[in-house]
Amino acid sequence: MIRGTAPERRYAILAEGRFADRSAKTAHGLIRYGKDEVVCVMDSTLAGRRVADVLPDLGRDAPIVGMLEEALERSPTSVLVGLAPPGGRLPEEWMETLRVAAEAGLEIVSGLHQRLAPEFPGKPVWDVREPPEDISLFSGKGFEVGPKVALTVGTDSAIGKMTATLEIERAAREAGLSPEFVPTGQTGVVIAGWGICVDAVVSDFVAGASEQLMLEAASTSPDLILVEGQGSLGHPAYSGVTLGLMHGSCPDCLILCSADPHEEVFRDVPRPSPARMARLYEEVASLVKPAPVVAVSLNTRGLDEERARELIAAVSDETGLPAADPFRCSAAPILEAVLEASKSRAAGL
Amino acid sequence: MIRGTAPERRYAILAEGRFADRSAKTAHGLIRYGKDEVVCVMDSTLAGRRVADVLPDLGRDAPIVGMLEEALERSPTSVLVGLAPPGGRLPEEWMETLRVAAEAGLEIVSGLHQRLAPEFPGKPVWDVREPPEDISLFSGKGFEVGPKVALTVGTDSAIGKMTATLEIERAAREAGLSPEFVPTGQTGVVIAGWGICVDAVVSDFVAGASEQLMLEAASTSPDLILVEGQGSLGHPAYSGVTLGLMHGSCPDCLILCSADPHEEVFRDVPRPSPARMARLYEEVASLVKPAPVVAVSLNTRGLDEERARELIAAVSDETGLPAADPFRCSAAPILEAVLEASKSRAAGL
Numbered sequence: 001m002i003r004g005t006a007p008e009r010r011y012a013i014l015a016e017g018r019f020a021d022r023s024a025k026t027a028h029g030l031i032r033y034g035k036d037e038v039v040c041v042m043d044s045t046l047a048g049r050r051v052a053d054v055l056p057d058l059g060r061d062a063p064i065v066g067m068l069e070e071a072l073e074r075s076p077t078s079v080l081v082g083l084a085p086p087g088g089r090l091p092e093e094w095m096e097t098l099r100v101a102a103e104a105g106l107e108i109v110s111g112l113h114q115r116l117a118p119e120f121p122g123k124p125v126w127d128v129r130e131p132p133e134d135i136s137l138f139s140g141k142g143f144e145v146g147p148k149v150a151l152t153v154g155t156d157s158a159i160g161k162m163t164a165t166l167e168i169e170r171a172a173r174e175a176g177l178s179p180e181f182v183p184t185g186q187t188g189v190v191i192a193g194w195g196i197c198v199d200a201v202v203s204d205f206v207a208g209a210s211e212q213l214m215l216e217a218a219s220t221s222p223d224l225i226l227v228e229g230q231g232s233l234g235h236p237a238y239s240g241v242t243l244g245l246m247h248g249s250c251p252d253c254l255i256l257c258s259a260d261p262h263e264e265v266f267r268d269v270p271r272p273s274p275a276r277m278a279r280l281y282e283e284v285a286s287l288v289k290p291a292p293v294v295a296v297s298l299n300t301r302g303l304d305e306e307r308a309r310e311l312i313a314a315v316s317d318e319t320g321l322p323a324a325d326p327f328r329c330s331a332a333p334i335l336e337a338v339l340e341a342s343k344s345r346a347a348g349l
Numbered sequence: 350m351i352r353g354t355a356p357e358r359r360y361a362i363l364a365e366g367r368f369a370d371r372s373a374k375t376a377h378g379l380i381r382y383g384k385d386e387v388v389c390v391m392d393s394t395l396a397g398r399r400v401a402d403v404l405p406d407l408g409r410d411a412p413i414v415g416m417l418e419e420a421l422e423r424s425p426t427s428v429l430v431g432l433a434p435p436g437g438r439l440p441e442e443w444m445e446t447l448r449v450a451a452e453a454g455l456e457i458v459s460g461l462h463q464r465l466a467p468e469f470p471g472k473p474v475w476d477v478r479e480p481p482e483d484i485s486l487f488s489g490k491g492f493e494v495g496p497k498v499a500l501t502v503g504t505d506s507a508i509g510k511m512t513a514t515l516e517i518e519r520a521a522r523e524a525g526l527s528p529e530f531v532p533t534g535q536t537g538v539v540i541a542g543w544g545i546c547v548d549a550v551v552s553d554f555v556a557g558a559s560e561q562l563m564l565e566a567a568s569t570s571p572d573l574i575l576v577e578g579q580g581s582l583g584h585p586a587y588s589g590v591t592l593g594l595m596h597g598s599c600p601d602c603l604i605l606c607s608a609d610p611h612e613e614v615f616r617d618v619p620r621p622s623p624a625r626m627a628r629l630y631e632e633v634a635s636l637v638k639p640a641p642v643v644a645v646s647l648n649t650r651g652l653d654e655e656r657a658r659e660l661i662a663a664v665s666d667e668t669g670l671p672a673a674d675p676f677r678c679s680a681a682p683i684l685e686a687v688l689e690a691s692k693s694r695a696a697g698l
Contacts, residue, residue, distance in 0.1 A: 137586055138585050138586035140585070140615065140616050143616075198552065199551075199552050199553040200551060200552075200553065201551065201552055202548075202549060202550065202551055202552070203547065203548050203549075203550055203551070203552040203555045203589055203590045203593060204548040204549065204586075204587070204590060206552045206589045207585055207586050207587070207588070207589060208586070233592075233633065233636065234633075234636030234637060235637075236487050236489070236556055236596040236597065236599075236637045236638075237486055237487035237553075237556050237557070237596075237597075238553070238556070239556070239592045239593065239596050239633075239636075239637075240552055240555045240556060240589040240590060240591075240592045240593025240594070240596070240597075241552045241553060241589060241593070242589075242592075243582075243588045243589045243591075243592045244552060244588065244589025244590070245589070247584075247585040247586075247588050247589070248585065248586075248589075250585075265636075266489065266637075267489050267492075269636070269637055269638075272636055280632055280633065280636075283629055283632075284582065284583075284588075284629065284633065287582065287583030287588075287618070287621055287629075288583060288584075288585045288588075288615075288618055289585075289618075
């Protein structure tokens with residue numbers, strides 16, 4: 001999906017039985033950060049309640065309904081498949097709901113690995129993970145863009161890179177800047193209405209896809225380009241995606257996303273320390289183009305206020321970098337570090 | 350293509366007008382390292398000469414013919430498209446040759462990005478770059494294989510990783526061992542008759558594909574598994590493929606492939622020094638599983654004997670590692686370092 005070609009959507013979100021689960025992260029992301037209207041959520045186990053009661057953190061309200069008929073009364077343009085089904089394939093009841101929705105003229109929007117377009121021939125389907133066909137190899141044009149580019153990287157996957165990127169975007173808007181968010185995963189793409197899921201691209205073309213996204217963002221002449229990171233340099237399943245995106249998007253600086261250091265990345269593979277990862281990301285980036293880590297974004301979900309403050313202070317001490325939880329508090333300190341880095345760079349420091 | 354399912358082939362190699370070019374590297378690789386018979390090369394500009402006259406370095410002879418008719422007299426089972434056409438798509442004359450070959454019952458074998466199966470419906474076509482459909486995500490099973498796994502990595506792409514891996518395999522056979530070569534690129538796959546071109550795999554599945562290849566190799570209970578590396582950690586276009594392969598194949602040790610340090614990786618991006626790259630590969634590998642760099646394989650093509658010796662000595666000094674050009678001299682010192690590392694590891698050193 002090319003930037004600027006997205007229609008305005010009015011979403012009904014299908015999250016049957018699991019709207020309150022963390023697995024409904026695409027639904028939650030769209031409600032929290034999306035610019036499109038959300039007319040309702042479909043989850044019969046919560047029917048009659050409201051999003052603001054069930055998940056007040058999302059910061060946006062919508063009714064929760066039990067049946068597609070009730071959803072249709074609210075004139076949606078699109079149905080979002082708002083969570084990944086267990087086992088990977090959609091259950092038949094959901095397919096039936098989607099069939100009725102498609103017959104009623106609604107667009108089906110899905111971020112699943114399973115492509116839905118072949119299931120609804122002749123109907124409008126946006127398979128968010130389907131990459132465009134015209135991706136080129138990395139060209140090096142990305143080295144020459146004007147606006148500063150910041151990329152989020154992580155000490156682990158699923159650690160809050162998208163949230164951090166979107167909160168920094170929000171802080172930049174609040175500071176009167178024109179930032180541009182570059183979506184690289186299914187939730188980010190649904191939120192922004194454009195982008196490429198880089199993990200669904202043939203590996204030889206990941207760097208080219210990342211460069212293309214960044215050049216599209218640059219074409220609107222923003223003050224700042226904020227690229228959503230993927231995976232982690234230390235996650236065995238996803239590190240290739242992480243690095244293709246890092247070299248391909250040609251960042252000027254990096255924001256390291258971290259959380260509880262005592263968890264495992266994968267089986268017995270420990271989560272590396274923020275200081276170690278900051279140094280390693282910088283070294284690997286610098287093989288192609290220098291990009292200092294300028295701040296640490298901490299995900300303190302599940303910690304109480306005091307323990308969150310302690311973790312933030314400890315990581316800031318350890319790394320010598322500004323650290324903040326942009327979701328719990330504010331992304332302003334991280335934004336400031338990004339802008340400061342850009343200034344130093346412009347001044348040749 | 351699964352290991353052990355490959356038929357025995359008798360190849361006619363199509364390399365019209367460019368058999369002596371470096372771009373014919375799949376043809377050269379098959380002649381030099383392949384176990385399948387090569388009945389002839391088709392190149393009308395060299396017709397009547399022999400491979401051993403034109404490219405004596407390849408170490409295997411075959412007649413060169415000008416016409417498909419002459420090739421067919423030698424009873425090939427397969428035609429290999431032995432070079433990539435300029436512009437990416439096969440010229441119509443080549444397609445016509447392949448059509449006649451297919452009509453004559455020959456299998457078409459191609460390592461091109463352009464898939465040929467759709468062009469020859471109902472005929473046997475092996476599109477070497479087409480990945481299998483059943484690749485899984487990385488599972489971690491690769492952490493538990495018995496035989497030692499060595500992976501070649503590079504200070505640049507196209508620096509001789511496949512050649513080094515195959516020369517080490519040869520040295521291991523000569524030393525009475527049963528090594529298993531794991532092919533990860535189109536030339537390696539044609540040579541071995543099985544494997545996966547990991548750069549043609551959707552990026553989320555590169556680590557899983559690499560793990561699967563290594564597990565297939567392990568299933569034959571070899572003494573040593575030698576994985577062909579791809580790209581370089583410092584090449585902006587291919588680094589994601591490199592890292593997905595490195596973490597996914599779970600190596601116990603790494604062999605760094607290097608060459609003239611004064612070239613560029615990409616535009617103004619310099620080729621990093623072997624010492625820097627050895628340290629960085631080790632650090633990035635160790636995020637998941639420790640894998641020391643145990644030797645440097647140098648590609649001294651184009652240097653005279655004295656300059657080659659100087660480069661090898663300088664790199665060995667700089668890195669503190671054994672260094673050799675396995676093609677010009679012997680891979681024995683590299684093999685020894687790999688086996689030594691395995692022993693130390695087995696002894697818990």
